Amino acid sequence: MANWGMKISLPGYDAKTATPEQCVLHSEYACPKIKLNQNPPHFGIYQYTFTSNPGVGDTILTTIHHGFNYRPMHLVCIKYVDINSINRAQPLPAEYDADTLIDSYTTASDLVIVLSRIGTTNNLIGKTWTFKYYIFVEDGA
Amino acid sequence: MANYGIKVSLTGYNVKTAADYQLLFSSGWPVLKIHAQGSFTVPDAGTDVTIFQHGLNYPPMFLVYDTGNNRSQLMWYPVYMNNTELKWYGAGTGMSGTRTLYYYIFRHDMTTNFTGTLLKSTEGSKTTGDQFGFKIAKPGKNVNSADYRDYVIHSSARSLQIHKMVNFIGTGTSWSKTISHGLGYEPFFLLYAYNSLYDRWTMCAADNWDFDAYADSTNVYVHGVPPATMFCVIFKDPYNLQE
Numbered sequence: 001m002a003n004w005g006m007k008i009s010l011p012g013y014d015a016k017t018a019t020p021e022q023c024v025l026h027s028e029y030a031c032p033k034i035k036l037n038q039n040p041p042h043f044g045i046y047q048y049t050f051t052s053n054p055g056v057g058d059t060i061l062t063t064i065h066h067g068f069n070y071r072p073m074h075l076v077c078i079k080y081v082d083i084n085s086i087n088r089a090q091p092l093p094a095e096y097d098a099d100t101l102i103d104s105y106t107t108a109s110d111l112v113i114v115l116s117r118i119g120t121t122n123n124l125i126g127k128t129w130t131f132k133y134y135i136f137v138e139d140g141a
Numbered sequence: 142m143a144n145y146g147i148k149v150s151l152t153g154y155n156v157k158t159a160a161d162y163q164l165l166f167s168s169g170w171p172v173l174k175i176h177a178q179g180s181f182t183v184p185d186a187g188t189d190v191t192i193f194q195h196g197l198n199y200p201p202m203f204l205v206y207d208t209g210n211n212r213s214q215l216m217w218y219p220v221y222m223n224n225t226e227l228k229w230y231g232a233g234t235g236m237s238g239t240r241t242l243y244y245y246i247f248r249h250d251m252t253t254n255f256t257g258t259l260l261k262s263t264e265g266s267k268t269t270g271d272q273f274g275f276k277i278a279k280p281g282k283n284v285n286s287a288d289y290r291d292y293v294i295h296s297s298a299r300s301l302q303i304h305k306m307v308n309f310i311g312t313g314t315s316w317s318k319t320i321s322h323g324l325g326y327e328p329f330f331l332l333y334a335y336n337s338l339y340d341r342w343t344m345c346a347a348d349n350w351d352f353d354a355y356a357d358s359t360n361v362y363v364h365g366v367p368p369a370t371m372f373c374v375i376f377k378d379p380y381n382l383q384e
Binding site: 005006008009010011020021023024025026027028029030031032033034035036037038041042043044045071072073074075076077079082086087088089090091092093094103104105106107108130132134137138139140141 | 146147151152153166167168169170171172173174175176178180204206208211212213214215216217241243245248249250253258277279280289290292293294295297298299300301329330331332344345346353354355356362364380381382383384
């Protein structure tokens with residue numbers, strides 16, 4: 001740390017000697033930030049229920065405008081029941097089955113959640129997937 | 142938190158009534174801290190190459206994005222972490238050409254454990270009126286900047302607060318691990334796995350069918366097929382939380 005700055009140590013550690021790992025907050029190490037009061041919000045959930053079985057190719061499930069003029073860092077997590085009836089919650093990309101990849105990306109204007117299929121072995125009609133998304137202010141590219 | 146400490150609520154929330162996840166931070170648990178971030182071009186995707194030497198002497202949490210096609214897309218393969226470096230393992234993948242990546246390395250050791258305190262799990266209502274705030278600019282940046290990337294932390298932007306970090310070993314084949322979190326809501330979490338044969342950590346995503354996990358209001362449940370050392374980070378962030 002330079003001659004100025006701020007650090008707050010975790011309980012049980014002396015702030016004067018604590019390493020960055022032992023700190024709650026350390027002004028030399030920024031944290032990923034999600035802006036509040038954005039429209040549309042920069043964090044939240046999005047639920048998608050299939051009313052038809054997506055065909056081969058890309059199907060955009062949703063697009064969320066972020067308003068940055070750059071590609072920001074993001075995280076999208078999907079919650080679903082997989083083809084083996086196992087509950088799963090994991091960050092995207094996720095593979096629903098050997099034919100079906102669910103992914104997300106940011107462009108300079110949007111966060112996009114997309115489904116890519118190379119086959120249609122499993123019918124997705126009636127399946128509901130819940131996505132949790134974060135759009136950070138930090139650069140993603 | 143003991144009888145001393147500091148906590149700061151997000152803009153619009155009374156710090157006395159705010160739930161933990163409505164705080165900007167508290168001295169009872171850490172926020173996610175960025176050690177390094179940057180862009181790297183893999184010159185030949187079919188060969189191994191070091192992306193970043195972090196010098197931390199432990200395997201830190203990380204995220205990597207593929208930035209091709211004017212996009213930024215989280216990727217987990219073939220990027221791996223160990224005690225010294227973040228590396229692209231392209232040999233044998235059949236990949237070719239260049240790849241441009243953007244990486245984040247966090248100041249959090251995936252071999253350690255941590256459990257934060259629980260201050261308040263019931264939601265405080267949003268207030269109107271005076272909107273006080275708290276912000277720290279990065280070294281060399283202006284504290285009046287309108288670009289939030291210039292800040293270490295800012296009370297008009299949520300930060301990811303870590304509730305629990307758990308390093309554990311799944312033994313045998315088809316093992317299960319239950320991690321209690323006590324938050325009272327289903328939290329957001331991330332999972333990483335360690336391959337001791339190759340000394341490398343990977344994020345559990347995509348077609349990584351060897352591992353699966355989910356959470357409820359009490360526990361995070363992890364299941365794996367091969368024996369492995371795992372790392373789970375649970376955030377003070379309700380899965381269903383939305384603005």
